[in-house]
Amino acid sequence: MVTVIPTNEYMRTSLVHKLPTPFQKQLKQLSFYGMDQRVSSLEEIIEKMEEQKWWEKIRYFESKYKGEWSGVDCPIYIYPISAKYLKSNKSHVAGGATFKEAVFLFLPAEQINGKKLEALFVHEYHHYQRLNKLPKTIENFTLLDSCVMEGLAEHAVREYCGDNFVQYKTKLSKEEALEMWNKYILPNIDEKKNSKIHDEILFGKGNYGKYLGYELGYWLVDRYQEKNAFSTKIALSLDSKHFL
Structure with a gap:
């Protein structure tokens, strides 16, 4: 199963319209946690994100912690982070949101400390695994x-x-x-x-x-x-x- 979704491949035409259908109603919540909701072409930003190898690094973390915690498969979506979010959350360099169905990571076009990226991943991936191990709906x-x-x-x-x-x-x-x-x-x-x-x-x-x-x-x-x-x-x- 593909767990780290190749969002970079389909994001170039439209960010919002390519959101997985179950999450299109969650745009407000995703924006709160840092998602950039622009719908115009993001070619330049995506290229810079690819240069940082965000998708490859997240695949590595997913493999590492899935083994460490005997985790279940976790769909992971990577999108650009909103400049507005970073401005209002000055201690953050990236963002994330987790549902029982998937993890969303919002990352910058610029390089960030590798441990900060791993810490964000650990926090959100831990949420996903706990949500899927507890016999309770998030609601x-x-x-x-x-x-x-x-x-x-x-x-x-x-x-x-x-x-x-x-x-x-x-x-x-x-x-x-x-x-x-x-x-x-x-x-x-x-x-x-x-x-x-x-x-x-x-x-x-x-x-x-x-x-x-x-x-x-x-x-x-x-x-x-x-x-x-x-x-x-x-x-x-x-x-x-x-x-x-």
């Missing part, structure tokens, strides 16, 4: 599920890429993180993914600290790891409540 994910998924993905980044490439580790002390968890997460722990407060807390919108749910998810998994034997491969299929 039924709770705030706890989302926090744990982000925390586990970033712990995988730390294990395989190094601490310097963890993007969402909290700067809070253990005591502060526990206080924030009790104040914001616990009262909303069963809120579903389609609820407003789920995303407000997870992404840190409004009065919440940016990426609050990500950081507290990392803290939660960290706390679990300090007290228990931990395996990234085994943890992929553990229920979120296991980490409480």
